[in-house]
Amino acid sequence: MLLPYNSPLSFVTISQQRSEIRTGSKGTRLGSRRFVGKMNNNTELINQYKDAFPAFGGYMECMSRTLLTGLSSFCLAFGGTYITQHLTSKYLPYGRKNHIIVSSLIACAVAYKVTSIRAEACQAGCHFKNAILNHTRSFTTSKSMLKKKKKATKRMTPPPEDTDEDFEKSILEDPDFSNLREGMEDLNIRKYLSGSVSHIGTIVLQPWVKWGPKMKRNTTAQLMLEEAATLVSTLPGVKVVAKEVVPVKSLDGKMIFGSGTLARLISEARTTRTAVSVFISVDMLKRSQIEELEAAFGMKVWDRYSVVLGIFQHNAHTREAKLQVALAELPYIRKRLPGERERMMIMEREKRIRNALNRLAGKRALIRRGRTRSNLPTVAVVGYTNSGKTSLIRSITGDESVEGKNSLFATLDVTAHGGRLPCGLEVAFIDTVGFIQDIPTELVASFRATLEDAVCADVVIHVRDASHPDYELQGITVHETLSSLPLSEETPVITVANKADLTLVKPKDEFGEHMLSATTGQGIPEFLDYLQEVVLKVTGRRSWRFSLPTGSPEIQWLRNVAGIVSEEMDPENLQPLGVAITCLLSLFSLPFRLCHLSSFLLICLSSTFSTVPFALLPLLRISSSVLSRHVQTAPSRYSLLLPLYLPSYLF
Numbered sequence: 146m147l148l149p150y151n152s153p154l155s156f157v158t159i160s161q162q163r164s165e166i167r168t169g170s171k172g173t174r175l176g177s178r179r180f181v182g183k184m185n186n187n188t189e190l191i192n193q194y195k196d197a198f199p200a201f202g203g204y205m206e207c208m209s210r211t212l213l214t215g216l217s218s219f220c221l222a223f224g225g226t227y228i229t230q231h232l233t234s235k236y237l238p239y240g241r242k243n244h245i246i247v248s249s250l251i252a253c254a255v256a257y258k259v260t261s262i263r264a265e266a267c268q269a270g271c272h273f274k275n276a277i278l279n280h281t282r283s284f285t286t287s288k289s290m291l292k293k294k295k296k297a298t299k300r301m302t303p304p305p306e307d308t309d310e311d312f313e314k315s316i317l318e319d320p321d322f323s324n325l326r327e328g329m330e331d332l333n334i335r336k337y338l339s340g341s342v343s344h345i346g347t348i349v350l351q352p353w354v355k356w357g358p359k360m361k362r363n364t365t366a367q368l369m370l371e372e373a374a375t376l377v378s379t380l381p382g383v384k385v386v387a388k389e390v391v392p393v394k395s396l397d398g399k400m401i402f403g404s405g406t407l408a409r410l411i412s413e414a415r416t417t418r419t420a421v422s423v424f425i426s427v428d429m430l431k432r433s434q435i436e437e438l439e440a441a442f443g444m445k446v447w448d449r450y451s452v453v454l455g456i457f458q459h460n461a462h463t464r465e466a467k468l469q470v471a472l473a474e475l476p477y478i479r480k481r482l483p484g485e486r487e488r489m490m491i492m493e494r495e496k497r498i499r500n501a502l503n504r505l506a507g508k509r510a511l512i513r514r515g516r517t518r519s520n521l522p523t524v525a526v527v528g529y530t531n532s533g534k535t536s537l538i539r540s541i542t543g544d545e546s547v548e549g550k551n552s553l554f555a556t557l558d559v560t561a562h563g564g565r566l567p568c569g570l571e572v573a574f575i576d577t578v579g580f581i582q583d584i585p586t587e588l589v590a591s592f593r594a595t596l597e598d599a600v601c602a603d604v605v606i607h608v609r610d611a612s613h614p615d616y617e618l619q620g621i622t623v624h625e626t627l628s629s630l631p632l633s634e635e636t637p638v639i640t641v642a643n644k645a646d647l648t649l650v651k652p653k654d655e656f657g658e659h660m661l662s663a664t665t666g667q668g669i670p671e672f673l674d675y676l677q678e679v680v681l682k683v684t685g686r687r688s689w690r691f692s693l694p695t696g697s698p699e700i701q702w703l704r705n706v707a708g709i710v711s712e713e714m715d716p717e718n719l720q721p722l723g724v725a726i727t728c729l730l731s732l733f734s735l736p737f738r739l740c741h742l743s744s745f746l747l748i749c750l751s752s753t754f755s756t757v758p759f760a761l762l763p764l765l766r767i768s769s770s771v772l773s774r775h776v777q778t779a780p781s782r783y784s785l786l787l788p789l790y791l792p793s794y795l796f
């Protein structure tokens with residue numbers, strides 16, 4: 146049950162790991178904005194200072210409560226003193242006229258004391274919270290932080306020092322090596338494309354092994370052709386002008402295709418005027434095959450390796466991604482340049498790139514250790530390319546800096562995004578590079594380092610595209626790739642069927658997975674409940690039950706740093722001060738006018754603690770005072786008041 150913020154003593158059940166209190170930064174959506182609102186707009190102020198002082202919101206609330214408590218204590222002290230003076234007036238050395246002055250002085254002193262004590266507690270709590278929240282702030286993804294630190298803020302990889310930067314630059318811009326790969330135009334697809342003025346017309350040929358162990362059983366030739374066409378058209382400027390499935394006996398033939406088929410393909414290609422390249426959708430062609438095919442077609446010939454490499458080159462923005470692409474092309478170059486000198490050069494380059502990547506990996510591991518120390522659970526989101534991983538992360542975390550793109554391999558950099566589970570627990574969601582079928586293992590291997598973060602995650606979410614006709618094969622490809630990674634057997638892998646808003650490949654009830662849609666948000670709340678269950682279990686968190694004073698700094702702090710599952714009122718432990726004062730007031734047979742004063746005081750009290758019993762008391766008190774006007778004798782007055790007061794304590 147969720148109660149108002151300042152309810153009386155309440156049970157707070159939080160999820161917690163062992164005896165340590167979990168920490169995490171607060172929301173992720175609010176960025177600091179240029180201040181344009183009114184000065185008394187607290188929300189605006191909180192938003193503005195959220196980045197610099199994460200606990201500022203809590204501080205403002207705490208201070209408002211302090212102010213209210215001070216006001217209430219002033220009223221209570223004033224009323225209490227006034228009543229006491231009124232009752233003991235004949236023993237007092239001063240007259241009735243001075244009662245108000247004395248009451249005011251005492252009320253001021255009490256209110257000052259109460260306010261200063263609460264303000265100190267509030268500030269201490271907020272400094273502590275600030276320190277903790279600042280500690281984990283590297284995972285918040287607010288816009289202003291993005292602006293300040295640009296892309297580096299959320300990247301798992303911190304910006305390396307200049308020396309590393311120079312080192313990486315020297316590798317990426319090595320002139321000797323650039324000369325070496327200059328002749329290999331299939332490796333320089335991107336350069337080739339950027340030099341072209343018009344569309345690059347491409348013919349897509351999908352070889353299809355008709356029988357034998359290499360025959361694909363979980364897909365169809367047509368689906369593979371469609372994917373090949375999508376893959377090549379992901380390259381900027383490339384336009385598919387013709388596509389065809391070509392049945393072959395095996396993929397190891399000298400020219401892949403039989404002589405009759407090849408002759409037909411060549412004549413067809415030559416008649417297609419706009420065609421300037423042929424994409425043969427096999428993982429990697431041999432050097433001799435490429436040379437002979439290029440000579441036969443009189444056009445550029447590309448395989449999946451060179452196309453994927455071209456896409457990677459286009460989408461790699463960070464230095465780490467660029468280094469990984471540089472590493473990925475080495476096996477390809479090695480197969481093309483068998484000479485001893487070239488082999489030595491490639492070896493030397495590989496050593497240098499690995500060295501640079503290891504440095505970055507070291508920093509990445511440092512960040513990972515920091516995350517482990519701060520006990521931030523991590524959830525890696527993996528899946529086939531274009532299945533909606535990035536969109537799902539955006540939908541869960543509300544992080545507007547990431548956006549899904551209808552393009553293959555749009556995400557090449559592993560990034561972390563802070564989000565919260567329904568219980569409030571902060572979790573880092575890790576976006577990863579998508580998988581694809583028929584991709585040389587060397588190419589995957591070069592990106593393995595970035596997948597380390599996925600391997601070390603507490604939970605893995607496997608996102609599948611429920612609307613894709615090749616749904617089954619995509620699932621198998623991801624499973625195969627995941628099993629090649631050193632993923633612990635204990636790491637839970639939750640599979641979700643995304644894009645549930647589109648036409649599904651099979652009836653809804655045949656999906657064993659969680660059905661959801663990252664764009665419409667359908668199914669996400671149910672999925673998050675399940676994810677929460679898994680995360681709490683796998684990270685060894687458990688629920689604790691505390692009884693804490695309502696509105697206390699402790700509760701506020703717990704709200705910020707731990708996942709509060711539920712809050713409820715403790716029926717056996719009402720606020721002792723409030724109860725004592727109410728009893729005191731009810732026991733006195735007060736003159737009518739003071740009855741109204743006591744009601745006013747109770748209203749102040751109830752505004753501070755805002756609970757049902759305290760809110761009812763003033764009403765009961767007023768009604769009792771009205772009734773008391775008609776009751777003459779004292780005993781009957783008490784007998785009337787008590788039944789009226791008693792029910793209020795039973796809530």
Ligand SMILES: Nc1nc2c(ncn2[C@@H]2O[C@H](COP(=O)(O)OP(=O)(O)OP(=O)(O)O)[C@@H](O)[C@H]2O)c(=O)[nH]1
Nearest residue numbers: 531532533534535536549550554555556579644663
């Ligand atoms: N209709 C619909 N479209 C979706 C949904 N989820 C993602 N998409 C779209 O699918 C496309 C790919 O989404 P991304 O989130 O970029 O997919 P990804 O898995 O991160 O892709 P890569 O990073 O390229 O591997 C985008 O155009 C999204 O708008 C969904 O639930 N419904």
Ligand SMILES: [Mg+2]
Nearest residue numbers: 534535555556
């Ligand atoms: Mg993505």
